[in-house]
Amino acid sequence: ASHVAGAGPKEIGMLLTALALSQGIGMPLGSWLADKTAGARKAMIVPAGLVSSVAFAALSVASYEQMIALMALQGFCGGFYRPALGAFTAEVTPSDKRGQALSLQRQAGSSLSLVGPITMGLISDMTSCDTAIMVGASMMVGCHLSYAVMASNDSCTKEKTTSS
Secondary structure: OOOOOOOOHHHHHHHHHHHHHHHHHHHHHHHHHHHHOHHHHHHHHHHHHHHHHHHHHHHHHOOHHHHHHHHHHHHHHHHHHHHHHHHHHHHHOOHHHHHHHHHHHHHHHHHHHHHHHHHHHHHHHHOOHHHHHHHHHHHHHHHHHHHHHHOOOOOOOOOOOOOO
């Protein structure tokens, strides 16, 4: 945000507030839909993740007002697909491994929340803020596309029922 009209702590706080509030709105809706669309969770995750990635990429060319709207869109989409991602993980993981799988998923998200801003700050210091945003957005798109290609109900380790 500091690359747009010299945004200070107040403006950056508003951006983070827009992200958090919209995520708070998207999360209950995403949770409800994840429960209602058991077979179609992947269909929710990938498009919402890609929209979130595009909203993030657009931050580099946005005015401050547009940045608030884009952060809100990114937060809503994140709140929308994250419950489906957790539900999908639980669905395709054997019951004796679900705790580990969900813990690993949460740990990856927490690590990204720490490492992402530090890495983007370093990239921004070495190049530009716009470059850092594009690198971050490209990585987001890559994650969502690899999920679209690699994740499937059939390819995951799931409890099998055997007939004797």
